[in-house]
Amino acid sequence: MKRLMVLLTGIVFIFGASVFAIDGTSQVPAKADPSKVVTVKPPKETKVSITGVVKGISDTVISVERTVKGKTEIMEFALDKAVEKINVGDKVKVNYIKKDGKNIATRVTPVVVKKIIRKASPSRETRPSPAETPPQK
Numbered sequence: 001m002k003r004l005m006v007l008l009t010g011i012v013f014i015f016g017a018s019v020f021a022i023d024g025t026s027q028v029p030a031k032a033d034p035s036k037v038v039t040v041k042p043p044k045e046t047k048v049s050i051t052g053v054v055k056g057i058s059d060t061v062i063s064v065e066r067t068v069k070g071k072t073e074i075m076e077f078a079l080d081k082a083v084e085k086i087n088v089g090d091k092v093k094v095n096y097i098k099k100d101g102k103n104i105a106t107r108v109t110p111v112v113v114k115k116i117i118r119k120a121s122p123s124r125e126t127r128p129s130p131a132e133t134p135p136q137k
Helices: 004-021
Strands: 047-055 061-068 069-078 090-098 102-110
Touching: 047 069, 061 090, 069 090
Parallel strands: 069 102
Antiparallel strands: 047 061, 047 090, 061 069, 090 102
16 A cells, blocks of 8 residues: 555656646746857868969969869969069969968978989899709719
């Protein structure tokens, strides 16, 4: 009998609590927990680099022609500071970021073409194998 009373009391409690949970529209606005506040980070700037030939250069802009999959295109980059020792026709590597739809060069470096010189290997004397040598008497 005791068990039956405990069971009935538990069932009444569960159904009573569910009525309050369903009613649930609270008039008090919920306070945001500062630890759960989600901050939206601005999108990262895209960092890219290309290699090409300089077609035009000034103190504020550099134009570079590059070839990708057989297609040639000319890209223009805004310069933060004037680039020295680079002339029209030089092959360069440009590191840049895309910001507000503009390409801004962060670094412009000349590409040095290294030539590989292979030295001729000394010829080795070929010795006949023991099977090919005539037996000595």
